[in-house]
Each structure stands twice: as C-alpha cells, then as structure tokens.
Amino acid sequence: MTAQRDAVLDADTITGRLARDLPAWHLEDGWIKRTYKTGSWKGTLMVINTVGHLAEAAWHHPDLTASYAWVEVRLTTHSAKGVTEKDLALARKIEEVVGWQPGLEGGALEGTPTDPRFAYIKYDK
Template identity: 65%
Template sequence: MMRGNSEPQSSYSDDAVINYLAEHLPNWYFENGWIRRKYKTHSWKGTLMVANTVAHLAEAAFHHPDMALSYAFVIVKLKNHEAKGITDKDFALASKIEQVIMWQPGLEDSSSLPGTPKDPRFAYLKYDNKTSC
C-alpha cells in the first residue's frame, strides 16, 4: 500500500487475528474486537515513559490506539474503526510498539549500548519472557 493511501482496508476474521498474534505477537491478545497488550511497569514514571513512546509511534504512523494508564501498567488497544475490525495497520503498529518498548540493548551481544542497569532504582518496565517480533 502506498504511503498516505486513505483507501479502506479489509479486516481479518477473528480466527485469522488469533492465529497471527500467536505466531507474530505472542504477548498480545484479541478481546472484544481489539488486539491488546498490557505492559507492566515499576512506577508512574515507567507508565508515562511507555505511554509517551506508544503515543509517538502512533502519531508517526497516524494510527491511534486507545490506552488505559495506571500506576503499574499501560494497556494498549488497537483496531481500525473505519474497517470495523483488525487490519494490517493494527498488526504493523503493534509490531513496532512491541519492538521499541521491549528493546533491551544490553542483552544484544553486538550492541555497544549497555542497556538499563540491573539496579532496581533504574527499572521502569517489567519485561516479559515471551519473545515476539
């Protein structure tokens, strides 16, 4: 699809969404017509960092999720309102959000970036054990 194309996209069946998430985004789930992800944080500071990161990515993509914020978590919900379901836009943005939020450079052998120190004073996100993207 061309950049800036405003043609409506067709939505996927519920089964296709569930299968896609299981294969490509295992930390995301499908519920009540939305794909969702709960990011656990250590504090309000971490919650705001995650929410602002998601907001930046959504604005850059011009595809906007619903979000619920609390002291120790952020819930991201995506669906395409125009298509009345889940489309490629939702999967693409969910993948980018997951890639950026869960990035841990200190765990990459080839990275010259040290990553967040293991000291709990610096922890802001509770990383999941599942691998995605």
C-alpha cells in the same frame, strides 16, 4: 493498497498471527490488546510517550488505559470497524520498541541497570 490495509481480518487469522508474531497480545471484543507492566509511574509515562510517538508517526492511534504500574494498549481500525493489517503492523512496532533490551544484544549499549531504582519496565523475558 489502502483497501487491503483496511480490510477487516477474521478472528482465526488474527489469533494465528498474534500467536506467531505477537504472543503477548490477544484478541478481545474486536480489539488486539496488550498490557505492559512497568516499575512505577515514570515507566508508565515512558511507555505512553513511546506508543504516542509511534502512533502519531504511523497516523494510526490506539486506545490507552494506564495506572501507576501498567499501560494497556488496544488497537482496532475504527473506520473499518475491526482489526486490520494496520493494527498488526503498529502492534509489531510498539512491541519492538517498548520491548527493546539493548543489554541483551552485546553491543555498545549496556541497557538499563538491574538495580530496582532504575527499573522502568518489567520485561516479559
């Protein structure tokens, strides 16, 4: 199974999978990339820590670039010298967790208040 996870995917496969499963991500220079916009430095740190936890748990580590109100996540499999299933799987998990909005689910968790004092991430939707 390791060989299949580490097989480099061709550009058409990657762009097709991103369009279908991860529309906010794009392929550029051998990486899949996504920028998360945040409300402040606090939000930026929360995104970085979330990505860090997921990456460590997966044992697959992205490159991150950050500023006051954004975080760019870049994934490639260095050992394979290209984008593999590992990158797509970790991107999906990052997207799922960072983009989670419990207030939209109608369950017991209400989600972050809409008051700008509490905003920490700028959701796409």
